[in-house]
Amino acid sequence: MSDIRFVTENIKWIGTNDRTTELFEALWPLPDGVSYNSFLINDDKITIIDTVKDSEIYNFLNKIQYVIKDNSVDYLIINHMEPDHSGAIKALIKEYPDITIIGNEKTLNYLEQFYGIKENTKQISDGDELSLGKHKLSFHLTPMLHWPETMMTFEKTEKVLFSGDAFGGFGTLEGGIFDDEVNLQFYEEEICRYFTNIVAKYGPMVEKAISKLENLDIKIIAPTHGPVWRSNPKQIISDYYRWGRQETKEGVVIVYGSMYGNTESVVDTITRKLADNKIKNIKVYNISKTDVSYIISDIWKYNGLVLGSCTYNTRLFPPMEYLVAFLENKNIKNRVLGLFGSYSWSGKALKRLKEFQQTTKLELIEPSIEFKSAPTKTDHESCSTMAENLAKKVLK
């Protein structure tokens, strides 16, 4: 049990590392795994904040027992009911039948819906407080971050914010758990990928939640995934604020779908013109090669987006359809957009990409280019013109 870590003297990390699951939420690749962070406050009332996925129950219960020995757990605080954090609740109750489960109204509804649990619960409301002895908790409802019941719990004595999924990211915690103990650059990328794919749809709720946190004197942020922020907790809050508002930096992401290279062949024309026009951040993705979660993460960073696709069985190329549907669902905004498409007998690709523009209302940069089978010299010239016009808009 040497991996039980101290967040503070009396608050311990009793989380687990999942190096087995390949896709988070059965969607997002986990090449470097993910941690399920759970925390134990050792006080007059022994309190656990969030649990872990059901596959981790054995490891989790062992850790609790190691820390509290023959004592019992008094409270479980549930910040979020998604099964990667609630999966061990039933096992925890079985081990500690006198435990009281604390959550807001929606949490307790989901507790019954998912696990049939109704007994030994205590409902709290926004702003309520609970004393554990030396430690005092306050509860802050932050709905739709990214479920209706999501909330944060603040420990006032040691000034620790247990933020649930907010501020968390992919990647197991290998030894170190704090921002100053780990390779932060890796986690920052993975937190951005987590945010853009899981939380980004709820940008306005992120802003609302952050404004609620303004009055708390936060020293440590302890999310349910990824590193605990103690050196510079303000940084991750400001990253979240920017991402939630879709504030971007100068750069262009080009994503294309191409089976035989004809559609792809205009990409180098576009990148050349962008570079000629002083765009330094240019990212190019073949939609068939890179998982969409990484592409969306980059799209979220930059203010220019170019999408190009061939037509496939009377539709947009399927992986491109998957991407644009995700971006529509996330209410992407604040970007300029260039489009190109190809077909051989009955074009659909560009038509669908234009529908995407109409749905998202991203600023369309003219001209949009559509060619039959292979681009002509004129098509390449049109792509150059589009890239030049786009560059002017991207450079603020």
Ligand SMILES: Cc1cc2nc3c(=O)[nH]c(=O)nc-3n(C[C@H](O)[C@H](O)[C@H](O)COP(=O)(O)O)c2cc1C
């Ligand atoms: C399996 C398959 C399905 C296609 N379906 C259509 C179609 O429905 N309508 C159309 O106009 N072209 C269709 N095409 C033709 C391509 O869209 C066209 O040749 C395009 O230029 C291919 O671009 P690429 O070389 O970048 O893959 C299809 C091609 C393939 C291989």
